[in-house]
Amino acid sequence: MPTRKSPDGRPQIAQVKPVAAIAGGEFVIQGKGFARTDRPRVTIGDVAAPVVIGSDSLVIARVPEGAAAGELVVASGNQLSEAWACDIGIPIADSLHPVANPAVDAFGNIYSTFSGSRGQKVAVAVYKIDLNYNMKPFINEMMNATGLAFDREGLLYVSSRHDGIVYQVTPNGNASIFVEGMGVATGLAFDVDGSLYVGDRQGTIFKISPGRQIFVFATLEPSIAAYHFALGPEGYLYVTGPTTSSFDCVHRISRTGEVEVFYRGLGRPQGMAFDAENRLYVAGSLGGRRGVVRINPNREAELFLSGPGIVGLAFTPSRSLVVATTNGLYRADAGIKGRPLF
Numbered sequence: 412m413p414t415r416k417s418p419d420g421r422p423q424i425a426q427v428k429p430v431a432a433i434a435g436g437e438f439v440i441q442g443k444g445f446a447r448t449d450r451p452r453v454t455i456g457d458v459a460a461p462v463v464i465g466s467d468s469l470v471i472a473r474v475p476e477g478a479a480a481g482e483l484v485v486a487s488g489n490q491l492s493e494a495w496a497c498d499i500g501i502p503i504a505d506s507l508h509p510v511a512n513p514a515v516d517a518f519g520n521i522y523s524t525f526s527g528s529r530g531q532k533v534a535v536a537v538y539k540i541d542l543n544y545n546m547k548p549f550i551n552e553m554m555n556a557t558g559l560a561f562d563r564e565g566l567l568y569v570s571s572r573h574d575g576i577v578y579q580v581t582p583n584g585n586a587s588i589f590v591e592g593m594g595v596a597t598g599l600a601f602d603v604d605g606s607l608y609v610g611d612r613q614g615t616i617f618k619i620s621p622g623r624q625i626f627v628f629a630t631l632e633p634s635i636a637a638y639h640f641a642l643g644p645e646g647y648l649y650v651t652g653p654t655t656s657s658f659d660c661v662h663r664i665s666r667t668g669e670v671e672v673f674y675r676g677l678g679r680p681q682g683m684a685f686d687a688e689n690r691l692y693v694a695g696s697l698g699g700r701r702g703v704v705r706i707n708p709n710r711e712a713e714l715f716l717s718g719p720g721i722v723g724l725a726f727t728p729s730r731s732l733v734v735a736t737t738n739g740l741y742r743a744d745a746g747i748k749g750r751p752l753f
Contacts, residue, residue, distance in 0.1 A: 420444070422451070422485045422492040429702065429714045432474045433500035433734060433741045436702055436717030437463060440470040440485060440495075448488030455499065456481030474499060474717075480744065500716070500734055500741035503544045508533075509735035511598065511639055512682035512723035514559035514567060518542070519728045522549060522567060523740055524556040530573060531555070537569060537580075540740065549584045557637065560599035560607070563753045570596035570609060572637070577609055577619075590619050597637035600648065603753055608648055610638025616650070616664070629668045639723070641683035641691065642752065644708075649673060649691065651680035661693060661706070674706050682723025682735065685750035692732075694721040703734065716743060725749070 425442040432438060445451040446467040453460040453472040456479055460472040470485060479501055482494035504523065513523040521540040527533045536553035540546045550556065555573035562568065567580040572595045579589040594611030601607055607619040608628060616638065618628035631638070634652030641649045647663040660675035661683070678696035685691055691706045697714050703724055705715035716734065723735040726749025734741045
């Protein structure tokens with residue numbers, strides 16, 4: 412976007428990155444005239460945003476709680492810049508404990524977990540958030556609900572890292588055992604043929620055929636947290652498994668089980684999703700900046716959304732991006748169509 416023209420003496424914003432953020436995230440603002448008279452000040456809408464770094468040509472501002480999608484303005488003395496439109500994710504659900512991607516059904520309802528600590532019995536394992544963002548209990552009796560995925564018939568599948576079971580759940584919330592013996596079961600994903608992939612964070616990725624035959628599809632290094640999956644172009648299964656390294660990678664696995672590194676250089680990569688242009692979005696950090704990283708088909712990465720504690724994400728039919736943090740969900744009106752799952 413070109414530099415905004417403004418009268419002499421006014422701060423001028425040339426660029427703001429990334430394009431979106433949630434509370435606690437940071438915008439990097441480049442331009443000139445930010446500190447002609449005193450330390451620059453930033454507002455987002457009508458809310459003051461704390462300035463982390465402020466110089467005449469560079470400002471880093473943190474998004475405060477309560478900020479909504481609106482206009483970012485840099486002030487120096489009594490001079491104000493032109494407003495810069497920015498996308499702020501708004502909270503839509505709290506008092507949750509997601510540890511992976513939320514799941515979105517064909518109607519746009521969102522499903523997320525209260526996973527709890529290992530072995531913790533919780534009152535509600537999975538919540539359903541409807542189109543009006545009303546949150547209601549969906550599944551009660553389940554220990555450590557972890558991964559979520561829908562099949563083409565609209566049935567929800569939930570993994571439990573507590574007992575290694577993957578549950579199949581009807582639209583009214585009745586759960587039954589689909590497959591068991593999956594180790595520390597975490598990530599879930601379906602391919603176009605209806606096979607289900609299950610990640611055992613101890614190092615095994617299982618493939619479950621539509622007839623429930625179990626195969627060892629691939630093996631990877633164990634993860635300290637979970638395996639997270641996304642089905643991508645040409646049937647590749649994309650996998651993250653965060654370790655203690657700040658230079659982790661995204662693997663991808665071919666239909667025949669061959670493993671390769673797709674991208675290396677992320678800190679604690681977790682949940683993933685593809686858009687319709689085959690760009691991969693990963694919850695993690697890039698260059699020490701946390702949020703959602705977007706990797707294009709040429710394997711070039713950039714921070715797309717800034718924010719702390721993000722563990723997963725999903726696109727909705729209305730082209731919003733739902734971002735899951737360790738205790739809630741945000742909606743960012745990204746205007747991006749997600750890649751069809753089937």
